[in-house]
Amino acid sequence: xxxxELAVVPLTGAQKAAVLLVQVGQENAAKVLxxxxxxxxxxxxxxxxxxxxVAPEIAGKVLEEFHEMIVSxxxxxxxxxxxxxxxxxxxxxxxxxxxxxxxxxxxxxxxxFAFLHQADPQQILTFLTGxxxxxxxxxxxxxxPDQSSMILSGLSPEMQADIAYRIATMESTxxxxxxxxxxxxQRRTSTVLQQKNNTAVGGVAxxxxxxNRADRGTERxxxxxxxxxxxxxxxxxxxxxxxxEDITNLDDRSIQLVLRxxxxxxxxxxxxxxxxxxxxxxxxxxxxxxxxxLLEEIEMLGPVRxxxxxxxxxxxxxxxxxxxxxxxxxxxxxxxxxxxx
Numbered sequence: 001x002x003x004x005e006l007a008v009v010p011l012t013g014a015q016k017a018a019v020l021l022v023q024v025g026q027e028n029a030a031k032v033l034x035x036x037x038x039x040x041x042x043x044x045x046x047x048x049x050x051x052x053x054v055a056p057e058i059a060g061k062v063l064e065e066f067h068e069m070i071v072s073x074x075x076x077x078x079x080x081x082x083x084x085x086x087x088x089x090x091x092x093x094x095x096x097x098x099x100x101x102x103x104x105x106x107x108x109x110x111x112x113f114a115f116l117h118q119a120d121p122q123q124i125l126t127f128l129t130g131x132x133x134x135x136x137x138x139x140x141x142x143x144x145p146d147q148s149s150m151i152l153s154g155l156s157p158e159m160q161a162d163i164a165y166r167i168a169t170m171e172s173t174x175x176x177x178x179x180x181x182x183x184x185x186q187r188r189t190s191t192v193l194q195q196k197n198n199t200a201v202g203g204v205a206x207x208x209x210x211x212n213r214a215d216r217g218t219e220r221x222x223x224x225x226x227x228x229x230x231x232x233x234x235x236x237x238x239x240x241x242x243x244x245e246d247i248t249n250l251d252d253r254s255i256q257l258v259l260r261x262x263x264x265x266x267x268x269x270x271x272x273x274x275x276x277x278x279x280x281x282x283x284x285x286x287x288x289x290x291x292x293x294l295l296e297e298i299e300m301l302g303p304v305r306x307x308x309x310x311x312x313x314x315x316x317x318x319x320x321x322x323x324x325x326x327x328x329x330x331x332x333x334x335x336x337x338x339x340x341x
Contacts, residue, residue: 161225
């Protein structure tokens with residue numbers, strides 16, 4: 001269950017047991033745990049840590065299933081770390097309690113907004129429509145890239161650029177704030193969505209992953225919008241979307257088209273210090289004479305500053321992007337493209 005108050009939903013056996021332990025009190029619960037196997041104790045402890053509060057109606061339903069144990073009026077209660085620790089210490093002692101809590105804590109790092117990871121992106125988009133852009137950016141940054149790209153595609157061009165900018169510049173957000181927004185979203189979407197320290201969110205890298213999986217129209221719209229908001233950021237993202245080494249993914253015909261628009265001096269500089277697979281891919285796509293001239297020029301360059309190499313590689317990437325935008329070559333993006341016959 002989530003950290004919010006238990007709602008009227010089907011509970012697992014472990015969740016019911018956790019609710020029951022809260023109802024019978026620490027002393028009685030400790031006696032129950034003392035008769036359980038270690039694996040069972042750890043499973044219950046995990047549920048108790050997630051169980052922050054229990055609504056009276058839920059407590060009643062659970063106690064009805066264990067009617068022979070009802071000895072007091074129905075009441076709510078609370079679980080959490082304090083209850084779990086006191087309970088375990090009563091059953092296992094301080095050292096035993098610390099060991100169990102330590103092992104359970106290692107398994108409790110649940111990603112924020114994980115409850116949305118199996119939801120239909122269209123449903124998420126419907127819910128997010130009208131929300132504050134910062135809320136949308138926070139949610140989208142935590143979703144799977146394929147979900148995020150579909151949601152981004154469904155927004156207006158202006159909103160796409162705004163959300164992309166917020167994700168790229170978000171960097172990190174306090175865990176408490178992320179969880180607060182998560183709780184609000186989960187409560188508000190519980191009847192709408194069908195489920196199929198600092199928390200790092202957003203940044204340029206996840207935005208590039210999202211854009212790489214979006215359609216070309218959305219990609220172009222986002223980058224053009226970002227260029228108006230922050231030209232330097234837009235160019236940084238463009239550079240990350242296709243790096244020089246990715247030239248090995250191009251077919252021979254595409255590489256030959258690229259090389260026609262590249263100066264030999266730039267190509268020689270760009271190939272300084274690259275992996276053999278990159279150099280071989282280039283050399284296989286030039287004539288024998290051109291290959292000899294290119295290798296000779298690379299040798300004559302001697303040591304070259306890394307900044308000069310990166311500048312030369314950037315020029316070639318610019319040529320590649322230009323050929324792609326004109327439709328002369330096709331780049332595979334996101335690792336999910338398939339060819340159809």
